[in-house]
Amino acid sequence: MKIVTQVKLMPEADQAAALRSTLRTVNEAANWVSGVAFERGVPREYELRKHTYAELKVQGLGAQAAQHVIKKTRDAYTTLKANIKAGNLGKPGSKRRRKAESKPITFRPEAAQPYDDRCLSWQYDRQTVSIWTTAGRLKNIRLPGRRPRLEPAPQAPARPAKKLQVKGTKSAKRLLKKRSRKEARHTAGVNHIISKTIVTTAERTGYGIALEDLTGIRSRVRLRKDQRTSLHSWSFHQLASFVEYKAKRAGVPLVYVDPAYTSQQCSECGHIDRKNRVDRATFACRSCGALMHADDNASHNLARKGETMWTAGRESRVPATP
Template identity: 60%
Template sequence: MPTPVQAAALKHTLRTVNEAACWVSDVAFERGVPREYELRKHTYAELRERGLGAQVAQHVIKKVRDAYTSLHANLRAGNLGKKGSKRWARAVSKPITFRPQAAQPYDDRCLSWQYDAQTVSIWTIAGRLKGVRFACSPAGLKILREHRQGESDLIERDGVFYLIATCEVPAAKTCAPDAFIGVDLGIVNIATTSTGHQAAGRNLNRYRRRQAALRAKLQKKRTKSAKRLLAKQRRKESRRARDINHRISKTIVTEAERTGRGISLEDLTGIRERVRLRKPQRVALHSWAFAQLADFIVYKARRAGVPVVFVDPAYSSKECAECGHIDRLNRVSQALFTCRGCGVVAHADRNASHVLARRGQDAWGAGRKSHVPATQPTS
């Protein structure tokens, strides 16, 4: 919550350090992206002449080197397409650039926190700014005071400044669960649990279809204002999906903690590569934030001491939770499950969640069993 004068200094600082980062990136690209120490020899003196402090100059160099490390990791993992593809060639053909409002890391030499007054003292190009107020919830302030570690990032988004602090909150002691809650993830129903909770995805899917239609209109215009609006709409859609995933994960973890159960999740790693769908269905699949929801459940469960296991989801939609009979014809429709073995009729996602709950219980039991061979009695 800076004053107008403080906001102007912060804005000028971010623009200056990111312009410097772009220059360091050009140098790194020309020299084949050397190691950080060698890159420092070619750029540190120039950064100091541009008005950057010693620590800030070091952080700018490290930020650039980390960006190239991430780029090379994505290239090796195939996240930017196959080698020689257009997307791959575009990524390696030019230096990495940094937006004027991109995040800048600050360590404790450049930034100090006054928790009681809820102010910070921060380095800027115009000098040290003291008494810059920040807003924080009481619970967040308590976590910040007790668990803040390492660097914090200053970022500007839509004219608002944020300090992103890293907090290391110790995990609670994991309890021994009495049973497991199975969580079936999907697109029509975002999450269905074996305890009866169902988070429908109807509203989110409808919202995403409206956003897709709006994006198509804006992309046809090809104007600067359309591109700015596209970026704004993308962030808005991302925030909405993230908020929904936070609420769903909190409900599931709270229920597990209250009933003394663990959580059994599907291991959906690589599902986008495995599944083959028609073109209209691909948008829904690639918009599915299942990994984010799983991450939220895992970190909330660790803080609550709730155990989480990931199980193989194979045939969970075709297996009967009552008798274990597996048949492709069991899944009559998206919502209806009718077992060809025992005749039980159930909601398809609810049945799958019970199957996953049982698999989670089996996986937990197998992990607790001793696999050490029994010793032979000596005569």
Template identity: 60%
Template sequence: MKIVTQVKLMPEADQAAALLTTLRTVNDLACWVSEVAFVNDVPREYELRKHTYAHLKAEGLGAQAAQHVIKKVRDGYTTLHANLKAGNYGKPGSTHRTKVESKPIAFRPDAAQPYDDRCLSWQYEQQTVSIWTTAGRIKNVRFVCSAEALKTLQQYRKGEADLIERDGVLYLVATCEVPEAEQYEPDGFVGVDLGIVNIATTSTGYQAAGRGLNRYRKRQLALRATLQKKRTKSAKRRLKERSRREQRHAKNTNHVISKTIVTEAERTGRGLSLEELKGIRTRVRLRKPQRVALHSWAFAQLGEFIVYKAKRAGVPLVFVDPAYTSQTCAECGHVDKRNRVDQGLFICRGCGVVAHADRNASHNIATRGETVWNAGRESRVPATP
């Protein structure tokens, strides 16, 4: 299982200048390579290398750095074509899609630059790195991270690391291949119902209310609107300081919730059953005030956190179809749209049971999880002689 570990670089003034100049240079050249690929319609990396490699070398890039710039551009176009094919930029002929298709991909000056082991070496005991720059290789660049992150780097780091700049601070994001724990045979499943009012509700009774996070987001939205109206230098400075603050807060909340859910399943020897919510933004039709809540809710991130934490702990996990889980009675199985009285109340019109709507849905998800798990297991019936 691949995870990423981030460390913060603490370079000296001359080291920081060299690293920042390197980032600006490679991204400027990546924009040039992107224009070449767009104008000449170069579909493959090998062909693109013929058009651009000599120029990149002449601009002062090393062999490996030049290869990484070309590969970064090619990967960007591969992702673009995949998004176009999936319809993520609209239908053919739409304004958004036409705009995307009519110009080459551009790279930000602080966009990530990949480094492999030929361009970057780690000294874990000293907590320093030796890294290639356009001014030559610089050594003894200090980095800081948690003790757990350092241990993960020492044991599992494998592959490339990305150099990025965020708000004037330099980071290295390294890829680590962590072994997955052996999966146990579950004694039942914990159903997890995801939502906006209640971020997560499980069939075991745990409920993560979204009231606090939603209030926080509303405050941040109102503050951003106020500062944007001012259009002063101090307002712009405040906006820059507060950038990504909401994102970090939501990410931390998702980490706490996912860890609680996975720990509960591991402690009770059960598996986890999650809803398959892929494409929910394109499927759901909402009024404008509700769209803000839906599109700012990091449900995909929460699902990813649960998945990777479950793999590390060896907790079995399955995805189920969420259709009608909120309209189906977990007691008698009666399905009726009118069963869901309002957001929090479920009253079955078949057997009369009264329950919390999200709790009822989580029990349905748990039941479907057991069905999916049993269907996927090997048959234990003896072979016919």
């Protein structure tokens, strides 16, 4: 789960001017990259990077800013393609669709620009941030006086299950069973919602579904003690079975793929290295320099494996119950 919070910076006049100028510069660069992508038939991000990265550095963009400009542009074309396929821009030949397909995507002068922890850092104790700009790194940009709340305060549990188990009375056992049934209903409800969303999205966009074969995950994966409860209490098999029967009912292709190395392999160049995973959320390829969210990278690898299996004639299958 990704937690997002919106924070408004409070720059001084000269800092605001530098930030505004930076936005204009990176979006002008994105428009240039978009033109290159359009001329070359919108290649994959890695291929697009080969044609644009060096020039962006010459234009004065830092390495990370250049990477984000390229990824932002490629993502915009991915979104456009998905909207066209879903029919959101009208039928083939419609005026709106012809207009979208006939020219490069353009970015507004002050359109949003992605930043990461190399471009922006937070100083919570001083309530300031430092941020990269085309005029150099700006420091001590003030944040609002109240610190943004990034996660909810922990709530005290009501009569933990362990205490009820130790108590061992009939009323405690009844309460445990009642709580267990409630958790099972909640899990099934959430799994139904997730599986329905996955299948309807695949059906609408004309794609198939590739799921990781997680047979034996509970015995294979080593986790910290505080992570074990969430893993062992959630029904991965149930979610997979819900996705499968909904996919069959909707006529959506589904395959199970080997998850080996999907988190370590670069989806752009194929390089495999444990060090590619910088942290839980960040993937940075040590071979080609691709930078993306780790889950995004893994999903591309799973999609490619699924496509390979499907074209090879493998039928959908459900792994053995753990």
